[in-house]
Amino acid sequence: MTEKPSPVVRITYCTQCQWLLRAGWMAQELLSTFDADLREVVLVPGTGGIFTITCDGSLIWDRKRDGGFPDAAKLKQLVRDVIDPERDLGHTDRKHRASTPD
Template sequence: MTAKQPRLEIEYCTQCRWLLRAGWTAQELLTTFTAELGEVALVPGTGGVFDVRLGGETLWSRQEQGGFPELAALKQLVRDRIAPDRDLGHSDRHRKPSDG
C-alpha cells in the first residue's frame, strides 16, 4: 500500500512529552485541509525536536525558528504549498500588512 500524497509529518520529542501538541497540530491541519492532504504522520523523536515537514520539505523547525509555530502561520505555510488559491478565512485575516 502506497502513502497518499501529499504527506505531512510532525516529528515531536517523546522526552519532552509533546505528543499531545503534535496530535492537536495534526488534527487542526487535517480539519483545515480535508481534501488536500493525503496523510499526516506523527513521528516520534528526541532531543527537543518539533519539526513539520511536507513532502520532505521542512516547513517549521523548533530548533531553527525557536519555539512552536503559531497555528495560523503554519496553516498558511501548508496552504501556500498545496492550495495556494485557497482562502483560510480568519487565519488569513491575522496576517500583518508586511506579510503579503
C-alpha cells in the same frame, strides 16, 4: 494525465519533552482545515528536543531554527503555501494580512 498524489505532512516530536499532545493538536488542526487535500498527517516520535514539520518532504517548521512552535494559523499558512498557494484560508489570512504592514 496522472493526478498528483495528495501531500503528506510529517510532524516529528520529542518524546522526552512530552510534545505528543502538541503534535496531535497540530495534526488535528491541519486535518480539520485540509481534510480532503492531505493524504495523511504522520506523527513521528523522536528525541533530543526535536519538533519539525515537513510537507511533501520540504521542511516548513523547525523548532530550533524558527524559535519555538508555530501557532495554528501560521502552520496552516505554511502548509497552504506548499499544497495550494492560491487557496484562501478565510479569517486566518485576513487576520495575518491585517497585522502585516504594507
